[in-house]
Amino acid sequence: MFKKPTSNIKNFSLLRSSDRRKFKEEILKKFPSLDSSLHILTESTIDTTETPINSFIVPEHIQSAKFVSNAGTHGVIYITNEKQPIWIRIDKDKKDFLIPSVYTLWKFSDLLPKIPTFTPVISILTGGANFMIPGIAFPSEGLPEVNEGELVSIVIRDLNIPMAVGTMNISTKLLKPGSTRKGVAVNILHVFGDYLWSMGDQSSPPELSNVKLCQEETVEADASESKVAEITEDIDENIENLHKELSISEVDRLLEASFYQALLEKLTPNTPLPMSTSQFYSAYILPCRPVDTDNEVDIKKSSYKKVSKFLKAMEKKGVIKIKESNQDLVLYHVNWKHESLDAFRPHKTIESATNEVEAQASTSVLESMQIQVKEVFKPKGAVVDLFKAQGQNINENTTYEYIEIKTIILDYLKSHNLSDKQNRRLVIPDEQIREALVTKSGERIPDKWTRDDLVHQIQLKMEPFHYVIFPDHDPELRKGAPKCIQISELKRVGNKVVTTICGLEVYRINPNELIEPLKKLCASSVAVNPTPQSLPKKPLMEVMIQGPQIKQVKNYLINTKGCPEKYIEVKSKGKK
Structure with missing residues (x-):
């Protein structure tokens, strides 16, 4: 996965103490064998000012950054203060x-189950191959x-040196x-010698000082030269995307396919001609080669040898x-009706x-910057009894999203x-539901309801809360409905228009930090002043920009600050 440099690695940021603690707990839960290893380290550690867990597993200054691998896999890299990568988290096959x-x-070395292999195989793995049976x-x-x-x-067999990590295919x-x-x-x-390894100090395990990772090394006992040859041959035959030599006829065929694809997909009848053949080859044909053939489909490896001869x-x-x-040789006509x-x-x-x-990476980067808001509701009063009657286990911290509320109510209606x-299309509420619908004023409860109206009415009887999820932070549960950022255009004396922004503090945005960016974006003067609701202990500020700037400001808050569009009002x- 790391045989090529990863793309879009964000800036590394320091993990908070709470995140380090959670990360440590997660590691110990997933790798229980660490307990005994850490105990041994504790006994042999001279400097006890730092716990072994912090020193070896989750260092005090551990940093993390999101990345996208060359193959499009998304993940997080964790590094030490010395830039040594120690953990990787990836999302692969929805796991x-x-x-x-x-x-x-x-x-x-005992962190994971071990699959032993022969020394020469490691050089094959570092070349990008998977590990064959x-x-x-x-x-x-x-x-x-x-x-x-x-x-x-x-x-490596007998030496017990971990050289690669992977998932069992069988x-x-x-x-x-x-x-x-x-x-x-x-x-x-991940394998010794790949790009992730090169991000660190590029050291080798001490035990390897006398071991050569070359395929020509003499292998003892049962790992004879014939055995190594069999391994190598099997890998060459079975691994996908392994760099292998194509025959000249295969290169010719793929080169012609790239030529036709370039005409149909990139050149098109609307492209102005003439065009130099060198430009046509480099800018049109080469990008249209079949995926995973970039190193092999080359004019020099074909029977033509030269672009001019091929064309x-x-x-x-x-x-x-x-x-x-x-x-210069130029392309001046294409027969678009050719068979x-x-x-x-x-x-x-x-x-x-x-x-x-690149699109996935851009989306990933944008999503990683987004502030998310999730509306939830907490049962209270008779609604608690209704939910318990449907088998819900409720405590003081239990909240539900609207879709969950709807599912519970519809299941109750069906089961009863x-x-x-x-x-x-209508339902008749029983005594349990009618109890949940009772109002303080004692209004009459209708005998029949549509399902959506009934769900909505029960949701109104619940207490509103919402989660605000900031990038790289734990979700914050806040009471009440989500608050909006307000962007307004106001007319001042002499028909002058100003644009104001309020409510930024709710989403942890410092209004003063917007002054310079908005000055450049809007080419206008920007000022920050307290709002009438501002208090010394809880200051609330308003950003004021000269001119009608709603569109620019809204796009800036969404795309740069990650504000959810739904909560920008x-x-x-209007006149002041």
Whole structure:
């Protein structure tokens, strides 16, 4: 996953004490073997000013940053104050993985179940391959029991040195010595020598001082030269996206496919011609190569060897016309009705794949900046009894979103058969529901309700709360309905218009920090003054900008400050 540099790594930020504590608890829960390891470290640690947990697992100055891998996988990297990556969190196949780096595994080698291999295999893994079944060096005691999808470390046989981390592609119960089974054993996520490793001090484990990670090394005993050759051959045959040599005819075929794709997808009949053939090749054909072929589909690896020879072959087919102009070869005509274009079936290109990754990364970065607001409601009075009657376990901290409330009420109506038999779209509330609907004024409760009206009325009987979720912070539960940021345009003396912003403090935005950015954005003067509701202990400020600036201000708050658009209230122009 880290064989290429990751994209869009945000700035690293220091974890708060509370986040460090939660992170430590999560690590110990997921890796219970750490307790015994930490006990050993405690006994051997001379400097006891720091607990072993903080020193080795979650250091005091641990920092984190979100990233997007080259393959589009989203995650978080945790590093020490010395920039050493020690943990990685990724979201893969809708599952959250907390992964120790090789630097961490060298301190805690028993952190993960171990799958042993032969020394030469490591060089193959660092080249970007997954770990294949023939590469397993079966120990005499057998492999540890690991299910498909669970984390394991790949270790060098006998030396017990973790060199890679991945997820089992197959249960170890199905893997036996001497089996002819082939295929991927472990999907590699991180390996010694990859980009994540290079972010650290790029050190090797001390035990490797006399071990060479080269494929030509002589392997003792059962790991003979023939065994290594078998492993290498099996990996070459089975691993997807492994760099392998294509035949000249395959390169020719893929190059022609890229040529047709470039005409249909990028050049199009509206593109002005003539165009230099060098520009056509570099800016149109190369981006249209099939995905994952960028290193192999090259004019020099084809039978044509030169761009001019390739395009002359396409001219001979009648697809294009080229000519010399000012000592340069140019493309000046395309036969858009040629049968080759009609018969061609487009493929996913390198350019489209790159654009997808960049789009996902941009979306991820934008989402990571967004402030989220979630409205919830707390049961009270007779509504508590109603929810308990439907099997809900309620305490003083229990809250529900509207969709959850609706589900509970509809399930109650269905289980108690409260539909109106003459009109199935209506329901007749029983005594439990009528009790929840009672008002202080004693108004008459209708005998029949639509389901939506009934759900809405019960929700109104509940106490409103809301969560505000700031990036990289725990959710904050606040009482009452969410408050809005107000953007208003006001007319002043002489028909002058000013734009004001109030309510920024609710979303932790310092009004004074907006002065310079809004000056540049709106090309107007900006001032910050206390509002009439401001108090010394709870100051509330208003930002005032000269001119009608609602659109610019609103976009700035959404895209730069992450304010939720739903909770930005815009007021029409009016006289003061």
